[in-house]
Amino acid sequence: MKISALSAQTGVPVATLKFYLRKGLLQPGRQLSRTQADYDHTHVDRVRLVRALTEVGELKLDAVQRVLETLENPQIERLGLLGSAQRALENADVATMAPGHEPPAAESTDGPDSQEPSRARRWLSEREWTINPQDPLIDQLDEAWDACDQADLGVDASRLHVYADAAEKIARVDINSLPADPARAVHQVILGTLLVDPVLKILRRLAQQHLSITARQPPTD
Numbered sequence: 001m002k003i004s005a006l007s008a009q010t011g012v013p014v015a016t017l018k019f020y021l022r023k024g025l026l027q028p029g030r031q032l033s034r035t036q037a038d039y040d041h042t043h044v045d046r047v048r049l050v051r052a053l054t055e056v057g058e059l060k061l062d063a064v065q066r067v068l069e070t071l072e073n074p075q076i077e078r079l080g081l082l083g084s085a086q087r088a089l090e091n092a093d094v095a096t097m098a099p100g101h102e103p104p105a106a107e108s109t110d111g112p113d114s115q116e117p118s119r120a121r122r123w124l125s126e127r128e129w130t131i132n133p134q135d136p137l138i139d140q141l142d143e144a145w146d147a148c149d150q151a152d153l154g155v156d157a158s159r160l161h162v163y164a165d166a167a168e169k170i171a172r173v174d175i176n177s178l179p180a181d182p183a184r185a186v187h188q189v190i191l192g193t194l195l196v197d198p199v200l201k202i203l204r205r206l207a208q209q210h211l212s213i214t215a216r217q218p219p220t221d
Contacts, residue, residue: 057194
């Protein structure tokens with residue numbers, strides 16, 4: 001198909017498609033002449049993916065580029081799968097762990113002169129989760145937890161463990177559903193993170209509504 005047909009099929013203006021081509025977000029079509037190229041279903045899929053990442057996932061184009069590079073990397077080992085996908089989404093500069101080696105624990109103190117670990121790091125050590133200590137999500141957890149404290153929401157370590165129990169169940173479903181093929185698995189992790197997170201947020205609010213209503217209903221005989 002011509003680029004005009006690709007535009008009609010995807011709903012993306014021709015000018016935007018040409019911009020995607022210049023930025024490397026869309027792979028070139030098969031060249032028919034100096035000014036014309038032929039596009040197929042793979043181009044349709046790529047345009048829809050870019051739109052999902054930018055519109056639903058709200059990623060900037062440089063982040064989209066990193067995600068696409070991750071999706072196209074055939075060398076990703078299953079151990080580093082989630083980390084590679086998450087780093088593409090988070091724009092984090094965390095070294096990829098070598099296959100066959102477990103990431104270090106979250107605890108980061110080695111002696112009396114070491115800096116006191118943050119509350120999130122202490123909690124993760126207590127939780128015994130195996131986490132890369134340089135993962136920026138740990139700092140984000142500290143910030144979010146501090147915000148809960150400032151709002152006086154009563155989110156203490158015990159309550160966080162309850163939330164973590166539920167999060168582990170969700171994560172297990174995610175991991176158990178990953179395809180064996182690394183490329184497809186990374187694709188699922190990235191899109192699942194972007195598109196399923198809103199579903200989980202909505203389900204939590206619906207569950208709160210359900211429980212608050214049923215708690216007020218009188219028992220039935």
